[in-house]
Amino acid sequence: xxxxxxxxxxxxxxxxILAGLLWFWLIPNQFVEYNLGVNLLTxxxxxxxxxxxxxxxxxxxxxxxxxTVKIWVRKMIGRQLYHVFNxxxxxxxxxxxxxxxxxxxxLKILEDLNEMEKPSLTDYAFNYYLPKPADSISLxxxxxxxxxxxxxxxxxxxxxxxxxxxxxxxxSEIRNELDNIESDFDLLRTDExxxxxxxxSMASSVLKIMKEIYKLHKIGIEIYRK
Numbered sequence: 001x002x003x004x005x006x007x008x009x010x011x012x013x014x015x016x017i018l019a020g021l022l023w024f025w026l027i028p029n030q031f032v033e034y035n036l037g038v039n040l041l042t043x044x045x046x047x048x049x050x051x052x053x054x055x056x057x058x059x060x061x062x063x064x065x066x067x068t069v070k071i072w073v074r075k076m077i078g079r080q081l082y083h084v085f086n087x088x089x090x091x092x093x094x095x096x097x098x099x100x101x102x103x104x105x106x107l108k109i110l111e112d113l114n115e116m117e118k119p120s121l122t123d124y125a126f127n128y129y130l131p132k133p134a135d136s137i138s139l140x141x142x143x144x145x146x147x148x149x150x151x152x153x154x155x156x157x158x159x160x161x162x163x164x165x166x167x168x169x170x171x172s173e174i175r176n177e178l179d180n181i182e183s184d185f186d187l188l189r190t191d192e193x194x195x196x197x198x199x200x201s202m203a204s205s206v207l208k209i210m211k212e213i214y215k216l217h218k219i220g221i222e223i224y225r226k
Contacts, residue, residue: 070162076155077171078222080148081213082106084174085223087145088181089113091125091206103224110217113210119203130199131192142185149178166219170212177205177212 086101089109097105121130133139156163156171163171184198184205217223 069159073155073159073162074221077152077167077216079225080152080155081174081216081221081223082225084145084148084178084209085110085213086225087141088206089210091121091129092116092119092203092210094122096124100225103222106223107217110210110214110223113207114214116207119207121199121203125202131188131195146178146182149175149182164219167216167221170216173212174209177209180205 085106086099090097093109093113097109101109128134128138129142133142152171152175156168160168181202184202187194188198213223
Protein backbone atom coordinates (compact mmCIF):
# COMPACT_ATOMS: atom_id res chain seq x y z
CA UNK A 1 0.00 0.00 0.00
CA UNK A 2 1.35 3.41 -1.01
CA UNK A 3 2.14 5.99 1.65
CA UNK A 4 0.65 9.47 1.29
CA UNK A 5 3.98 10.87 0.11
CA UNK A 6 4.40 8.09 -2.48
CA UNK A 7 0.83 8.63 -3.67
CA UNK A 8 1.40 12.35 -4.26
CA UNK A 9 4.70 11.65 -6.02
CA UNK A 10 2.97 9.06 -8.21
CA UNK A 11 0.32 11.60 -9.28
CA UNK A 12 2.94 14.24 -10.05
CA UNK A 13 4.87 11.77 -12.22
CA UNK A 14 1.75 10.64 -14.10
CA UNK A 15 0.58 14.17 -14.90
CA UNK A 16 4.15 15.22 -15.71
CA ILE A 17 4.52 12.35 -18.19
CA LEU A 18 1.17 13.22 -19.75
CA ALA A 19 2.20 16.85 -20.18
CA GLY A 20 5.49 15.77 -21.74
CA LEU A 21 3.78 13.40 -24.18
CA LEU A 22 1.33 16.07 -25.25
CA TRP A 23 3.98 18.74 -25.75
CA PHE A 24 6.70 16.69 -27.42
CA TRP A 25 4.79 13.96 -29.27
CA LEU A 26 1.00 13.96 -29.42
CA ILE A 27 0.49 17.62 -30.44
CA PRO A 28 3.50 17.94 -32.83
CA ASN A 29 2.52 14.70 -34.61
CA GLN A 30 -1.16 15.74 -34.69
CA PHE A 31 -2.34 12.64 -32.84
CA VAL A 32 -4.45 15.07 -30.83
CA GLU A 33 -6.29 18.06 -32.27
CA TYR A 34 -4.30 21.22 -31.50
CA ASN A 35 -6.84 23.08 -29.32
CA LEU A 36 -7.76 19.91 -27.44
CA GLY A 37 -4.07 19.14 -26.95
CA VAL A 38 -3.36 22.61 -25.59
CA ASN A 39 -6.28 22.31 -23.17
CA LEU A 40 -5.06 18.89 -21.99
CA LEU A 41 -1.52 20.20 -21.68
CA THR A 42 -2.67 23.18 -19.63
CA UNK A 43 -4.79 20.94 -17.41
CA UNK A 44 -1.90 18.51 -16.90
CA UNK A 45 0.51 21.28 -15.92
CA UNK A 46 -2.10 22.78 -13.61
CA UNK A 47 -2.66 19.37 -11.98
CA UNK A 48 1.08 18.90 -11.44
CA UNK A 49 1.31 22.23 -9.62
CA UNK A 50 -1.92 21.54 -7.71
CA UNK A 51 -0.75 18.13 -6.50
CA UNK A 52 2.67 19.51 -5.60
CA UNK A 53 1.09 22.37 -3.65
CA UNK A 54 -1.32 20.07 -1.82
CA UNK A 55 1.55 17.71 -0.99
CA UNK A 56 3.52 20.63 0.45
CA UNK A 57 0.57 21.82 2.55
CA UNK A 58 -0.06 18.35 3.96
CA UNK A 59 3.63 17.90 4.77
CA UNK A 60 3.70 21.31 6.48
CA UNK A 61 0.61 20.45 8.53
CA UNK A 62 2.15 17.13 9.63
CA UNK A 63 5.33 18.88 10.76
CA UNK A 64 3.32 21.35 12.83
CA UNK A 65 1.18 18.60 14.34
CA UNK A 66 4.21 16.52 15.33
CA UNK A 67 6.29 19.44 16.54
CA THR A 68 4.87 19.08 20.06
CA VAL A 69 5.85 15.40 20.04
CA LYS A 70 9.42 16.30 19.06
CA ILE A 71 9.59 18.85 21.88
CA TRP A 72 8.26 16.25 24.34
CA VAL A 73 10.81 13.63 23.20
CA ARG A 74 13.69 16.08 23.65
CA LYS A 75 12.40 17.02 27.08
CA MET A 76 12.22 13.37 28.15
CA ILE A 77 15.74 12.71 26.88
CA GLY A 78 16.96 15.73 28.83
CA ARG A 79 15.26 14.55 32.02
CA GLN A 80 16.77 11.09 31.86
CA LEU A 81 20.22 12.39 31.02
CA TYR A 82 19.97 14.74 33.99
CA HIS A 83 19.80 11.69 36.27
CA VAL A 84 22.71 10.07 34.43
CA PHE A 85 24.71 13.28 34.83
CA ASN A 86 23.78 13.81 38.47
CA UNK A 87 24.94 10.34 39.45
CA UNK A 88 28.00 9.78 37.27
CA UNK A 89 29.56 13.26 36.95
CA UNK A 90 30.48 13.01 40.64
CA UNK A 91 32.56 9.93 39.83
CA UNK A 92 35.18 12.00 37.98
CA UNK A 93 34.48 15.70 38.62
CA UNK A 94 37.07 16.80 41.21
CA UNK A 95 34.89 19.43 42.88
CA UNK A 96 31.75 18.91 44.92
CA UNK A 97 28.49 20.26 43.56
CA UNK A 98 24.97 20.56 44.90
CA UNK A 99 22.61 17.55 45.06
CA UNK A 100 20.25 19.32 42.63
CA UNK A 101 22.53 21.44 40.41
CA UNK A 102 21.12 24.38 38.50
CA UNK A 103 21.26 24.68 34.70
CA UNK A 104 24.25 27.00 34.89
CA UNK A 105 26.07 24.65 37.26
CA UNK A 106 25.38 21.66 35.01
CA LEU A 107 26.66 23.53 31.97
CA LYS A 108 29.85 24.62 33.77
CA ILE A 109 30.56 21.06 34.89
CA LEU A 110 29.90 19.65 31.41
CA GLU A 111 32.21 22.24 29.86
CA ASP A 112 34.97 21.35 32.31
CA LEU A 113 34.53 17.63 31.74
CA ASN A 114 34.47 18.10 27.98
CA GLU A 115 38.01 19.52 28.28
CA MET A 116 39.19 16.68 30.53
CA GLU A 117 41.57 14.17 28.92
CA LYS A 118 42.71 11.79 31.69
CA PRO A 119 39.86 11.08 34.13
CA SER A 120 40.25 9.36 37.46
CA LEU A 121 37.64 8.29 39.96
CA THR A 122 37.03 10.66 42.87
CA ASP A 123 36.80 9.95 46.58
CA TYR A 124 33.03 10.27 46.18
CA ALA A 125 32.98 7.21 43.90
CA PHE A 126 35.02 5.15 46.37
CA ASN A 127 33.15 6.36 49.44
CA TYR A 128 29.67 5.58 48.13
CA TYR A 129 29.87 3.09 45.26
CA LEU A 130 33.16 1.20 45.04
CA PRO A 131 33.93 -1.60 45.40
CA LYS A 132 30.23 -1.94 46.23
CA PRO A 133 27.41 0.48 47.15
CA ALA A 134 27.92 1.81 50.67
CA ASP A 135 24.21 1.99 51.54
CA SER A 136 20.69 1.40 50.23
CA ILE A 137 20.55 4.87 48.64
CA SER A 138 23.71 4.26 46.60
CA LEU A 139 22.40 0.84 45.56
CA UNK A 140 19.10 2.39 44.51
CA UNK A 141 20.92 5.08 42.50
CA UNK A 142 22.75 2.39 40.53
CA UNK A 143 19.57 0.45 39.84
CA UNK A 144 17.88 3.60 38.54
CA UNK A 145 20.94 4.47 36.48
CA UNK A 146 20.98 1.15 34.63
CA UNK A 147 17.21 1.19 34.13
CA UNK A 148 17.61 4.53 32.37
CA UNK A 149 19.71 2.74 29.77
CA UNK A 150 16.66 0.69 28.78
CA UNK A 151 14.38 3.70 28.95
CA UNK A 152 16.61 5.67 26.57
CA UNK A 153 16.63 2.69 24.23
CA UNK A 154 12.81 2.54 24.27
CA UNK A 155 12.59 6.27 23.55
CA UNK A 156 14.90 5.92 20.57
CA UNK A 157 13.00 2.93 19.14
CA UNK A 158 9.57 4.52 19.50
CA UNK A 159 10.41 8.09 18.50
CA UNK A 160 13.51 7.84 16.29
CA UNK A 161 11.67 9.68 13.50
CA UNK A 162 11.67 12.79 15.71
CA UNK A 163 15.42 12.57 16.44
CA UNK A 164 18.26 13.89 14.35
CA UNK A 165 20.94 11.30 13.50
CA UNK A 166 23.45 12.91 15.88
CA UNK A 167 21.00 12.43 18.76
CA UNK A 168 20.62 8.73 17.97
CA UNK A 169 24.40 8.30 17.73
CA UNK A 170 24.98 10.07 21.07
CA UNK A 171 22.30 8.01 22.83
CA SER A 172 23.81 4.80 21.45
CA GLU A 173 27.23 5.79 22.76
CA ILE A 174 25.78 6.60 26.17
CA ARG A 175 24.00 3.26 26.38
CA ASN A 176 27.17 1.41 25.36
CA GLU A 177 29.19 3.10 28.08
CA LEU A 178 26.46 2.44 30.66
CA ASP A 179 26.72 -1.22 29.66
CA ASN A 180 30.46 -1.07 30.29
CA ILE A 181 29.97 0.55 33.70
CA GLU A 182 27.38 -2.06 34.66
CA SER A 183 29.83 -4.80 33.61
CA ASP A 184 32.50 -3.18 35.77
CA PHE A 185 30.22 -3.30 38.80
CA ASP A 186 29.35 -6.92 38.03
CA LEU A 187 33.07 -7.73 37.94
CA LEU A 188 33.64 -6.06 41.30
CA ARG A 189 30.81 -8.05 42.85
CA THR A 190 32.58 -11.26 41.93
CA ASP A 191 36.16 -10.09 42.42
CA GLU A 192 36.95 -7.06 44.57
CA UNK A 193 40.64 -7.41 43.72
CA UNK A 194 39.82 -6.19 40.20
CA UNK A 195 39.31 -2.68 41.54
CA UNK A 196 42.47 -1.29 39.96
CA UNK A 197 41.44 -2.53 36.52
CA UNK A 198 37.87 -1.34 36.92
CA UNK A 199 38.91 2.11 38.16
CA UNK A 200 40.54 3.12 34.88
CA SER A 201 37.84 1.54 32.73
CA MET A 202 34.98 3.10 34.66
CA ALA A 203 36.53 6.58 34.73
CA SER A 204 36.99 6.44 30.95
CA SER A 205 33.37 5.32 30.39
CA VAL A 206 32.00 8.07 32.63
CA LEU A 207 34.00 10.72 30.79
CA LYS A 208 32.75 9.47 27.41
CA ILE A 209 29.18 9.70 28.67
CA MET A 210 29.69 13.25 29.91
CA LYS A 211 31.13 14.30 26.55
CA GLU A 212 28.17 12.79 24.71
CA ILE A 213 25.77 14.57 27.06
CA TYR A 214 27.62 17.81 26.34
CA LYS A 215 27.20 17.22 22.59
CA LEU A 216 23.46 16.76 23.10
CA HIS A 217 23.33 19.98 25.11
CA LYS A 218 25.07 21.80 22.25
CA ILE A 219 22.41 20.69 19.75
CA GLY A 220 19.59 21.93 21.93
CA ILE A 221 18.63 19.21 24.41
CA GLU A 222 18.25 20.80 27.81
CA ILE A 223 19.86 18.67 30.52
CA TYR A 224 17.62 19.42 33.46
CA ARG A 225 15.13 17.62 35.66
CA LYS A 226 12.08 19.84 34.98
